[in-house]
Amino acid sequence: MDSVRLKKGKEKAVRQLHPWVFSGAIDHVKGKPENGDIIMVTDSNNDFLAYGFFNDQSRVAIRLLEWNLETEINETWWRKKIQNAVKLRTDLHTDKTNTYRVIFSEADYLPGLIVDRYADFLSVQILTSGVERIKHILLDELQSLLKPKGIFDRSDASARAHEGMEASSGGVLLGSEPPEFVSVRENGIFYQVNIAEGQKSGFYCDQRDNRKWVAEYAKGRKVLDCFSYSGGFSLNAMKNEASEVISVDSSALALDTLKRNIEINDFHNIPHSQIQSDVNKQLRVFREENEKFDIIILDPPKYAPSRSALTKASRAYKDLNRMAMLLLNEGGLLATFSCSGAVDISMFKQIIAWAALDAGKNVQFIQQFSQPADHPVRSSFPEGEYLKGLLCRLS
Numbered sequence: 001m002d003s004v005r006l007k008k009g010k011e012k013a014v015r016q017l018h019p020w021v022f023s024g025a026i027d028h029v030k031g032k033p034e035n036g037d038i039i040m041v042t043d044s045n046n047d048f049l050a051y052g053f054f055n056d057q058s059r060v061a062i063r064l065l066e067w068n069l070e071t072e073i074n075e076t077w078w079r080k081k082i083q084n085a086v087k088l089r090t091d092l093h094t095d096k097t098n099t100y101r102v103i104f105s106e107a108d109y110l111p112g113l114i115v116d117r118y119a120d121f122l123s124v125q126i127l128t129s130g131v132e133r134i135k136h137i138l139l140d141e142l143q144s145l146l147k148p149k150g151i152f153d154r155s156d157a158s159a160r161a162h163e164g165m166e167a168s169s170g171g172v173l174l175g176s177e178p179p180e181f182v183s184v185r186e187n188g189i190f191y192q193v194n195i196a197e198g199q200k201s202g203f204y205c206d207q208r209d210n211r212k213w214v215a216e217y218a219k220g221r222k223v224l225d226c227f228s229y230s231g232g233f234s235l236n237a238m239k240n241e242a243s244e245v246i247s248v249d250s251s252a253l254a255l256d257t258l259k260r261n262i263e264i265n266d267f268h269n270i271p272h273s274q275i276q277s278d279v280n281k282q283l284r285v286f287r288e289e290n291e292k293f294d295i296i297i298l299d300p301p302k303y304a305p306s307r308s309a310l311t312k313a314s315r316a317y318k319d320l321n322r323m324a325m326l327l328l329n330e331g332g333l334l335a336t337f338s339c340s341g342a343v344d345i346s347m348f349k350q351i352i353a354w355a356a357l358d359a360g361k362n363v364q365f366i367q368q369f370s371q372p373a374d375h376p377v378r379s380s381f382p383e384g385e386y387l388k389g390l391l392c393r394l395s
């Protein structure tokens, strides 16, 4: 087996079980490992630290898998890791929902592998060359554990490009092609999911718990759901008898799906309108029209893909939240989210505080939101904690 020796001092994070080694930490590569090979990592004294995937095209040159010298990373090892991840979810979600994240990359000790379940179908993202090599084991194990009707490839092309990998051809990996819309159930609500063309891998199941919590305040209230996608927050508010729901999203496919979702759940009794627009523009339109709301949800896409984008992203979050604050009635609630890993909860609170000052409002944080149990955070990998939110009461 080829090996990589780290520079002096760079072994500390590895000893603390952090799963990444950046290229700058490498002192010497022994042998000629190919991308996706499993190599041994040693400290500056050549003492064993861990085994991991090698990839010299990625900023993260090694993704660590195993810290025990005696353990062989073989087919049994891979199957065990997959079984463990699946067990956590089947323990968690037996009757609550049939859509959840089955495998969450580093958080499940399987770097570069994401698997989502949509009822009888699985959507898979293979984002490292190491995982690409064990694809056959992965598909076989998933098939035997979950017995899906089909497994579909939704590997994100830009994430693969960062690893120096070609875009995958996509499509069906195993079993049958999913229908245009698969029907899933979450919090007692049905959703149509377009696995092949929907955003991300089809549905944002990471907001499952937060949708329910926010909707608890919705009864009799006028709710504005910004960045609604297929209506996660909107539909929960309707179920809890909001007096009116307005959903805003820039994507036509998202709003089309939302319309279908209202139909299949028969939520026609709740007044609803949907606006296809840029949220930043639409909030300004509402302000000009003097529209006010009791609850506003802000669930924007990732504004800070990396730390270097933080300054710009903070400004964007602040401006968005300031505008929303100006549209709330006295005592109104703002449920605001950030899915940027680079923005942690304390920074997010600071941004909201700045927005409140600028808007001339007082804010009380009344609830803090995070990601659900099927998106676990590994203690040695805090980077995996990406979703955060705040329920703010304004006065």
Ligand code: SAH
Pocket (backbone or CB within 6 Å): 199, 203, 204, 207, 226, 227, 228, 229, 230, 231, 232, 233, 248, 249, 250, 251, 254, 277, 278, 279, 280, 299, 300, 301
């Ligand atoms: N709240 C949703 C998930 C939101 S994902 C849920 O519960 O499922 C982010 C959404 O923002 C996507 O649907 C995307 O189409 C939309 N979007 C991105 N930029 C936007 C913009 N500037 N204005 C309006 N919508 C936007």
